[in-house]
Amino acid sequence: MKFTLRVWRQDNQFDKGRLVMYVVDDISPDMSFLEMLDVLNERLIKDGEEPIAFDHDCREGICGMCGLMINGNAHGPNKLTTTCQLHMRSFSENEAITIEPWRAKPFPVIKDLVVDRSSFDRIIESGGYISAPTGSAPDAHAVPVSKADADNAFEAAACIGCGACVAACPNGSGMLFTAAKTTHLGLLPQGQPERLTRALDMVETHDDLGFGGCTNSGECTAVCPKGIPLEAIGRLNRDVLKAATKLPARH
Amino acid sequence: MYTEGAPIVDGKRPDGPLDERWEKRRFSARLVNPANKRKMTVIVVGTGLAGGSAAATLAELGYNVLSFCYQDSPRRAHSIAAQGGINAAKNYRNDGDSVFRLFYDTIKGGDFRARESNVHRLAEVSVEIIDQCVAQGVPFAREYGGLLDTRSFGGAQVSRTFYARGQTGQQLLLGAYQALARQINAGRVKMHPRTEMLDLIVDDGRARGIVARDLVTGDIETYTADAVVLATGGYGNTFYLSTNAKGSNATAIWRAHKRGALFANPCYTQIHPTCIPVSGAHQSKLTLMSESLRNDGRVWVPKAPKDNRAPHMIPEDERDYYLERMYPSFGNLVPRDIASRAAKNICDTGHGVGPGGLGVYLDFSDAIERLGRDAVEAKYGNLFEMYAQITGENPYKVPMRIYPAVHYTMGGLWVDYDLQSTIPGLFVIGEANFSDHGANRxxxxxxxxxxxxxxxxxxxxxxxxxADGPFPPVSQQAITSVEQEVVDRVVRILAVDGDRSPDDIHRELGQLMWDYCGMERSEEGLRKALEAIPALRKEFWQRVRVLGTGDGLNQSLEKAGRVADFIDLAELMVIDALHRTESCGGHFRAESQTEDGEALRDDENFSYVAAWEYGPQQPVLHREELLFENVTPSQRSYK
Structure with missing residues (x-):
């Protein structure tokens, strides 16, 4: 197959950046999107042009490291699919494909298609955990968890932290990411003691980092490769509201 | 090829009854008082299950921890990709499981090439892990009564595997990551993402720090501490194509090896039987389909060689369910090494399916009929989706095609019972060490x-x-000399300016290793590899091409450094495979097999751990005898 690519090239965070056109042919429909970029990069190296930098690691759709804006869609045209699991059979012959990095204020570009998503780690560090130091645990069967709660918690916990939700959101909001974690932990009995402070702390950090607010446009869940439901944000909002009424005021 | 060194013993190995040894060692190990812990720093490299959990726990204990990973976040370490589950001897099923049985299954599964003490300790600790993970909020699969569900895995006849759908590794890793995040927030861990360890600082005979490259700025930085822990995973990517993440590499352990840490059993690699077959020359990595699929999927090939009919056109009596036929008592659940070799052998005789005849069917039609599609989807849904995305085929309708692929390395840096390497102060945990799985995990x-x-x-x-720390400040000379070596090496790689990309050379190495040091190894093939590898090393240092500079993000430069180390490690793997003329577990020597083609061990001559010392000319072999006091090594039988 043959494609015309327009790829975002940017030397470093200070560079203005530009779209550069490349034509690739001899692409097999069975190649993944990243393998197509590998092929292009091998050619660039041969031609003496620096290869395109992009993040990737497991290439199994689970580590969350890859993520490209493909023709304006986070992770490309297919639902529930990370960039590494997108295959060229999903595109048509001679298609023009524009490839850009995630664009959001809290995700500055490092080089080409690589962005800095460490703001997500800051959100988790501010409360996205259960305080259970090693060795302190009771027997695993001490507290039964209803299958429904366990399943719903799992569904939210499946978030891979790729950042597609932020890239797709017109406000650059990271609420789906934040809510996935508060929902996961907030549905489990072990997560109850810290539930309200967790929600409040994480949302506060989210806002401080420059992520935008949620206006329920739902773009996030539409591009989420793990299908985290919008409902998670509703749960988070309820917890934040409850925290505002139940916890002492903060300054 | 190598020289013989003095035998090595595990100086920390406790004696006495097997089930009291860990308790005994915990009591005899000295403690550090809380005030002193605050004065000490521990470096932990890698943030997977081993590194993440260690960094968090050491910080909880009060140590200052410096944590490093090459990924952009500690949450991305490749443990995240583990699918099927985690074993624990909880015996919640009342199906006859016990700590001793988990110990026995693991020792036997490893083909009697692991230490009894270590493996028993692992089985003991397994039950605490599940408790800890549940307390952290890991959403394991549960029954309707609210209790934990389990399933069976290869090499076991009990149901002791806890799981979170097909994403168990992800959920366990997020548990460890969250514990780590809590300590970062508390200021007890300083996290360094996108930072790659490139060498080890040894001063006055002790491991005292690392030299690392900040992958974003390109700066070469040095960090010192009272102890260094390597949790950097395995070296499966020596084969280029493997189920490891693209970035997984051996540089940290290889550098430590060159600084004096012995490398044990490098030839023990695991080829996993159920991976998606290669689709073409562009293939950049291989994807595993969880072993748990073998609980309900049946493996078969057409009875007639070169049978090109579509699978549904082949009637039942013309199918060979070869694992069920050859191993009636374990059937599709034989251990990985056995399932892999069976697949290779059946394909080698022309029965394989799919492109190039390199594949066998894993068929779920019986399970779908028996349990219903919904039940199968609930258990394996995400795996089926992944398969469909990669191959474009619907596994609910058409049987999956699978083929073995490199997955895990049982070998790694030699450690004693305390998980300390031969360099004092250098500890090695997780896949990076060699300790618990013998010749097959x-x-x-x-x-x-x-x-x-x-x-x-x-x-x-x-x-x-x-308990002997805090140690005196590290000598400036020890730091700067290693730092300079690292800087020089980066300059040297950039200066080659040849005509082959790092990936191109890596592919060649991988093909060579797969052909000669893969599922079946022979004297002849290994000798060929031993000639080819030095030539490839020369090729690398004359022809590798890395564009750009070292002053910023340069992914080619990262790859090139890793490939150079893979080439050196590959040579040691081949030497180890050549010296071990027996077959055991994942190490199958064509010259050593039973009449029906099973691995034939040679306990008289090879019941030892091969611990290799780095030598600039030739490696030096140190043997650690394996003692079996509680089990009797036997020919493994899964028939």
Missing amino acids: LGASALMQGLADGYFILPNTIGDYL
């Missing part, structure tokens, strides 16, 4: 070992070493 045991090491074992044993 059982499914769902990697997660168990990573977390056992990180949460429960290392935090108990490292204190005995640190």
Whole structure:
């Protein structure tokens, strides 16, 4: 197959950046999107042009490291699919494909298609955990968890932290990411003691980092490769509201 | 090829009854008082299950921790991709499981090439891991009554594998990551993402720090500490194509090896039987389909060779369910090494399916009929989706095609019972060490070992070493000399300016290793590899091409450094494989097999751990005899 690519090239965070056109042919429909970029990069190296930098690691759709804006869609045209699991059979012959990095204020570009998503780690560090130091645990069967709660918690916990939700959101909001974690932990009995402070702390950090607010446009869940439901944000909002009424005021 | 060195013994190996040894060692290990812990720093490299859990736990204990990973976040370490589950001897099923049985299955599964003491400790600790993970909020699969569900895995006849759909590794890793995040927030861990360890600083005979490259700025930085823990995973990517993440590499352990840490059993690699077959020359990595699929999927090939009919056109009596035929008591659940070799053999005789005849069917039609599509989807849904995305085929309708692929390395840096390498102060945990799986790892045991090491074992044993600390400041000379070596090497790689990309050379190495040091190894093939590898090393240093500079993000430069180390490690793997003329577990020597083609061990001559010392000319072999006091090594039988 043959494609015309327009790829975002940017030397470093200070560079203005530009779209550069490349034509690739001899692409097999069975190649993944990243393998197509590998092929292009091998050619660039041969031609003496620096290869395109992009993040990737497991290439199994689970580590969350890859993520490209493909023709304006986070992770490309297919639902529930990370960039590494997108295959060229999903595109048509001679298609023009524009490839850009995630664009959001809290995700500055490092080089080409690589962005800095460490703001997500800051959100988790501010409360996205259960305080259970090693060795302190009771027997695993001490507290039964209803299958429904366990399943719903799992569904939210499946978030891979790729950042597609932020890239797709017109406000650059990271609420789906934040809510996935508060929902996961907030549905489990072990997560109850810290539930309200967790929600409040994480949302506060989210806002401080420059992520935008949620206006329920739902773009996030539409591009989420793990299908985290919008409902998670509703749960988070309820917890934040409850925290505002139940916890002492903060300054 | 190599020289013989003095035998090595595990100086920390406790004696006495097997089930009291860990208790005994915990009591004899010295403690560090809380005020002194605050004065000491521990470096932990890698943030997978072992590294993440160790860093969090050491910080909880009060040490200052510096944590490093090459990924952009500690949450991305490749443990995240583990699918099937984690073993624990909880016996919640009342199906006859026990600590001793998990110990026995693991020792036997490893083909009697692991230490009894270590493996028993692993089985003991397994039960605490599940408790710990549940307390952290890991959403394991549950029954309607609210209790934990389990399933069976290869090499076991009990149901002891806890799981979170097909994403168990992800959920366990997020548990460890969250514990780590809590300590970062508390200021007890300083996290360094996108930072790659490139060398080890040894001063006055002790491991005292690392030299690392900030992958974003390109700066070469040095970090010092009272002890260094490597949790950097395995070296499966030596084969280029493997189920490891693209970035997984051996540089940290190889550099430590060159600084004096012995490397044990490098030839023990695990080829996993159920991976998606290669689709073409562009293939950049291989994807595993969890072993748990073998619970309900049936493996078969057409009875007639070169049968090109579509699978549904082949009637039942013209199918060969070869694992069920050859191993009636374990059937599709034989251990990985056996299932892989059976697949290779059946394909080698022309029965394989799919492109190039390199594939066998894994068929779920019986399970779908028996349990219904919904039940199968609930158990394996995400795996089926992944398969469909990659191959474009619907596994609910058409049987999956699978083929073995490199997955895990049982070998690694040699450690004693305390998980300390031969360099004092250098500890090695998780897949990076060699300790618990012998010559073959059982499914769902990697997660168990990573977390056992990180949460429960290392935090108990490292204190005995640190009880002598804090250590005096590291000499400036020791730091700058290693730093300079690292800088020089980066300059040297950039200066080659040849005409072959790092990936191109890596592919060649991988093909060579797969052909000669893969599922079946022979004297002839290994000798060929031993000639080819030095030539490839020369090729690398004359022809590698890395564009750009070292002053910023340069992914080619990262790859090139890793490939150079893979080439050196590959040579040691081949030497180890050549010297071990027996077959055991994943190491199958064509010259050593039973009449029906099973691995034939040679206990008289090879019941030892091969621990290799780095030598600039030739490696030096140190043998650690394996003692079996509680089990009797036998010919493994899964028939």
